[in-house]
Amino acid sequence: MGANSSSISELPSNEYLRKLCSTETVTKNDPFWNQLLSFTFQVPYNSADSRLLEESTSAICKNLAINNFHSGNFGSLIRVFLIRARELKASSQCEDNIFTWQTYNALFILRNISKYFIENLSEELLMEQFGALPKLADGKDGWCFVDETDATGNLCEELINSLIELLVDVPVLNFTYALHLEALNTLLILLSSQMFHPQPAHESALYRYFMQGRCSIHACLLMKTLVQNFITQEKCPPEMLDNNRGGALSGFTAAVASSLWTVMTLGLVGGPKKSTDDKEHTLLANQSLLIILVLTNHCTTERGLSNPYRQALFSCTNSQGNAESTSPTEAVATFKIDFTKLYNTLCHNLKDDQTTLSLYLLLHQNMNIKAFIMSRTNLDQLVMPILQILYHAEDKNSHHIYMALIILLILSEDEVFNKAVHEILLKNIVWFKERTISEITLGGLLVLVVIRTIQYNMTRMRDKYLHTNCLAALANMSSQFYDLHPYVTQRLVSLLSMLSKRHTKLIECLKNTATQASSQESGSEAEAEHDNVQDLAVLEEVIRMVLEIINSCLASSIHHNPNLIYTLMYQKDVFIQFRTHPTFQDIIQNIDTVLAFFSAQLEKHDKNLSVHAVLDIIKQGARQFKRERLKKFPELKFRYVEEDQPEEFFIPYVWSLVYHASNLYFNPSRIQLFSVNT
Secondary structure (H helix, E strand, O other): OOOOEEOHHHHHHOHHHHHHOOOOOOOOOOOHHHHHOOOEEOOOOOHHHHHHHHHHHHHHHHHHHHHHHHHOHHHHHHHHHHHHHHOHHHHHHOOOHHHHHHHHHHHHHHHHHHHHHHHHOOHHHHHHHHHOOOEEOOOOOOOEEOOOOOOOOOHHHHHHHHHHHHHHHOOOOOOOHHHHHHHHHHHHHHHOHHHHOOOOHHHOHHHHHHHOHHHHHOHHHHHHHHHHHHHHOOOOOHHHHOOOOOOOOOOHHHHHHHHHHHHHHOOOOOOOOOOOOHHHOOHHHHHHHHHHHHHHOOOOOOOOOOOHHHHHHHOOEEOOOOOOOOOOOOOOOOOEEOHHHHHHHHHHOOOOHHHHHHHHHHHHHOHHHHHHHHOOOOOHHHHHHHHHHHHOHHHOOHHHHHHHHHHHHHHHOOHHHHHHOOOOEEEOOOOOOOOOOOEEEHHHHHHHHHHHHHHHHHHHHOOHHHHHHHHHHHHHHHOOOOOOOHHHHHHHHHHHHHHHHHHHHHHHHHHHHHHHOOOOOOHHHHHHHHHHHHHHHHHHHHHHHHHHHHHHHHHHHHHHOHHHHHHHHHOHHHHHHHOOOOOOHHHHHHHHHHHHHHHHHHHOOOOOOOHHHHHHHHHHHHHHOOHHHOOOOOOOOOOOOOOOOOHHHHHHHHHHHHHHHOOOOOOHHHOOOOOOOO
């Protein structure tokens, strides 16, 4: 490093880095820092090069970890950054690119050293590294501490606070974009201790710095800044994406542009060279969203430790309009944001796990945002991407599928939503391949995709939790089903037919097992029988729910669904085996009542009727049918309730997203919080 360009292979022998990690103390005012912080790198384009950077600097970082207790150079580097960070606002106003560049380089070095410490040291030892003071020989007692504190208090807390103030106070401009990105990356690294040393977040000193004291004062402004970064989706400046440079660069402007981009990408998990499309990545928005998820999903349940970031996000209000807030009445520090822009950005980016998870959190926790979304007339912009996630379930991870389903379940709790989706007409759904459908309502497509998801789950995933959410969403919507497309009603009854066949097979399997049972029955056979009994119980719950969904539709809107009645009559044999089963008898009685009534209507006419003629007779009969003839059942209403210990699910999930989507390299062999292959 230094004023000249450096390559990764030269780092272990670099004189400036060797001095930094030695026992020699470098005070914060030493000219050494100006020399150290003037460097450029050749860009690594793949994960192998990123790992090579870590491997090349691990010995340097290890020596610093040992010698820092004597030199205090890690603290000196932090103080150099803190001094520069205090002047950044003024620097950005007068466009001092060189000052910004060197500040950026200081932060880059800090991030990489901190990353090594976090991955390789316990939190206790990490805190000691932050607190280590430089020592010099005094000729009497042997050593004395050099006063470098400047009454700044805890250096780790100072660093975190400075990074937050940088994000809040320094505007995002072309030449500060990378600095903002590096600040976010550094915060992610500091918070990533959860990946390597899993412990309750409220017991972590690092997390307490975020949640309490000076840092928490900025919680509202930070969350507003992060949400605004996500909404803006600002692309990297063009000069950051110029990867066709050679080695050494001439001129200050080239050096600045090179350093800002190349240093930032040293931490990226790569692949081949970036394509033109990749150049349009909105890195600042992505990292901002990940920080939002990390900050809002830790320290959520501990008594005596509130999470100001979570409170601010989940009580934020719309900056447009004068709608009354539905937030809790107690005073909560919060902020205002443009909900329309937030809604549009969420809809546009739902293909990403992190955006889908963010939408879930906002819908579930922020009543202002939920009310705003439910009032939209363009709900198809939100629902269609969610349906595509479910439709392409084989390409998604199970968590992503769950979040999409839970979002649908939360939406289906609202009667206005259930009615509105049947009023939005869609044409030519190009991604739906099973059958060409020229025209269908959004509600019909929603039912179709959820049924498909149930069938996919039964053949592939066999996950009861997924079944439950699918059926709960359909049940909530069932009383508002309106003019269901013929193909939708066919798939609904076909689902029941498939479940019926599986039910028959399971019963036969259990009968055969009972017939062949003997005293020498092996443990594996007994276990298989136990599994079959459990599978049968789950299957009967699912069948019962599908029958209740059909019954709910008939009882509430029989006159609006002639295609469903037509399909039920066409496939009435499906219901035969359920008539004598005690689990289904009561609900089957209603369906039989409907089938008998419409069969009688058809018998009054010729047998050789066209489909259209049959449908006309059904429509006429529906107007005459008295719903009082049907036995009343409790209204199907399901509400999503979060698990008792949500952090057990969300914390590993959030950090797996950071690992896969942050473009930062983390050593997978040291991660303890989750399996990197999930």
